[in-house]
Amino acid sequence: MRKRDAAIRELGERFFAALSPCAQAERIWTLATRYAASAWRLDRDGDELPRRYLGTEKECLWRAFASGAAMPLGERQLRNILAH
Numbered sequence: 001m002r003k004r005d006a007a008i009r010e011l012g013e014r015f016f017a018a019l020s021p022c023a024q025a026e027r028i029w030t031l032a033t034r035y036a037a038s039a040w041r042l043d044r045d046g047d048e049l050p051r052r053y054l055g056t057e058k059e060c061l062w063r064a065f066a067s068g069a070a071m072p073l074g075e076r077q078l079r080n081i082l083a084h
Helices: 002-015 021-037 057-066 075-083
Strands: none
Touching (some): 002 057, 021 057
16 A cells, blocks of 8 residues: 555656646546556556656556556545545
C-alpha cells in the first residue's frame, strides 16, 4: 500500500499540483478507471514499466497498479491519500 500511495501522491504532485486535493482525486480516479479498463489488462503481465510511459501520467498509474495493492480506488480514498 505504501508504494501505491506514493505513486498516487507523485501523480498528484507532478501532473495536477495546481488543482485542489478534491479535484486531483477526481482526475486521478478518472485516469485510473480508464487505465484499469484498457491498458492495465495488457500491462499487468509485464514485470517492467513500459518505456513509452516514462515521464507520463501512466508511469505513476502503472506503479500504483503494479504495487499489488487494490486499484483503482474511490475518490474519497484518493482524497485521503493525497492529503497525507
